[in-house]
Amino acid sequence: MASFEVIGGKPLKGEIVPQGAKNEALQILCAVLLTDEPVTISNIPDIRDVNKLIELLRDMGVKVGKLSPDTYRFQADDVHLDYLDTPEFAAQGRALRGSVMILGPMLARFGKCQLPKPGGDKIGRRPLDTHFLGLEKLGGKLTLEGTDFYRISTEGRLHGAYMLLDEASVTGTANIVMGAVLAEGVTTIYNAACEPYLQQLCKMLVRMGAKINGIGSNLLTIEGVERLGGTEHRMLPDMIEIGSFIGLAAMTGSEITIKDCQIPELGLIPDTFRKLGIQLEFRGDDIFVPAQDNYEIATYLDGSILTISDHTWPGLTPDLLSVLLVVATQAKGTVLIHQKMFESRLFFVDKLIDMGAQIILCDPHRATVIGLDKRTRLHGITMTSPDIRAGVALLIAALSANGRSVIENVEQIDRGYQYIDKRLTALGAQLRRL
Known part of the structure; x- marks a missing residue:
């Protein structure tokens, strides 16, 4: 120590x-799972939490190329779904709070995801209810194993829904947005978080082909599309x-x-x-x-x-x-x-x-x-x-x-x-x- x-x-x-912004990085990096095309991200901070998330994505099968000290190219064209069943994945997820934001992209693109209760700072209660309630309204089915292991899946595509979030959770909103962009139909999120980092995520998704209205406000309307493409993004x-x-x-x-x-x-x-x-x-x-x-x-x-x-x-x-x-x-x-x-x-x-x-x-x-x-x-x-x-x-x-x-x-x-x-x-x- x-x-x-x-x-x-x-x-x-x-x-x-x-x-580069740590709290933006944890969202943006998980969004690369939404497409099989290359995504280039710059101004990535070289810090422990971000590096652990990049390592997790690499172990899940995402191709990771370091272009410069703060710029990486990611391509999630061969994600290893079976890796989610390994003890190594469980250990990585527990060690990192940001791992929770793989839920929305994985559910939207592959129809399933699982995750142990993630770690992070011990600063008080940090419930995940907003994440799961939102994803359930999009069609996800949640099961809980023990007290700290979550599985969520869907039959076919997610579907759009109206939801009023119980709290304006930044990571919760990010997860729901990443699920909704590939859902069938229109999703309306009221009491959405509108932090600059969430705005950055939405703008990146729009460049990838998503249809999102209301960016910067607490009312987001998302029309789902069938697939997203690659893009380049620079973090705040x-x-x-x-x-x-x-x-x-x-x-x-x-x-x-x-x-x-x-x-x-x-x-x-x-x-x-x-x-x-x-x-x-x-x-x-x-x-x-x-x-x-x-x-x-x-x-x-x-x-x-x-x-x-x-x-x-x-x-x-x-x-x-x-x-x-x-x-x-x-x-x-x-x-x-x-x-x-x-x-x-x-x-x-x-x-x-x-x-x-x-x-x-x-x-x-x-x-x-x-x-x-x-x-x-x-x-x-x-x-x-x-x-x-x-x-x-x-x-x-x-x-x-x-x-x-x-x-x-x-x-x-x-x-x-x-x-x-x-x-x-x-x-x-x-x-x-x-």
Whole structure:
């Protein structure tokens, strides 16, 4: 198990390019199963979760060719359906949350799929009901073996249906869309997720020959087609990385330029950091974060304490709340962080309290942060990364803290951030992998 040794309290400086979007990659890669023609995908991040999914596709029989460090060509013209019955497939599926998104493509094209309950971050309950309820409405028949192995199949083609999703699940919507594009008839999905990454999936499917209306809204209408063709696709930069780098610059008092951000796709992220008092300057498609000695949290017009909460798109992504919480510890003022979606995601704040932060964990979903205004710096400790997003938040805290920190279990961070130690070292960070 690897660790990071961090010597904090040093300002950083320079330019950094965000990786391709992890959450988009997990959807886009599964979509290659919908066609027997070649699909070329670029700006793929070199991170553990994505590499595991590529390995799973290869083992399923998908031809995988690496054209450059971030570009691959996939061709699913000889998928090995019998591989799904092997212990190796079960082990791969359990190790990777993104494996759930093979269900829709496999059911639509081959009429069957099976999957163990997938893994991923331990951040609270993450039910799969939306996935299966949607696929069942398209004609899939689900059986459950034991408590954690799912089989779903259909006789003939899936058929279009109207559905109102019980939650605007991004991966659930992606699975249903990938099933519906090859279904017979029209599918209407109301309360669909509409995140930029889901929009990217829909646009890619349209280039492959799918008929999808309402992209970018929560009402999708899909007219099924008999087959899809190949295409080329370039993924968006990772908005969570971009937000993490903004937070890093603020916490360490650094001057950092984040390159090629696709700013129109960032939604509320820039304005949320501005509410914490962080100055941002858009220079074309780059974000320049100047060095700031201090930043002050805004209040509401009546003077009451600001609340920052997550919500489905176009609300604030829950994946950035851990970073925003850390950034608030060194701000001037007080903020309530309300994590609505996952009840275990704030449980890393004990490490920040040990570093000297003033945080009141009100309940599993809410934490009040009393900013130290950089008058009292955090101090280094030894800690463990519990999940991807908390891990990078703790790394930001360590880089801003006085003294030496050790972050254990950094494989969690590696799952979502490519070469993060090397890229931050290039900005001047004193960071070493043990």
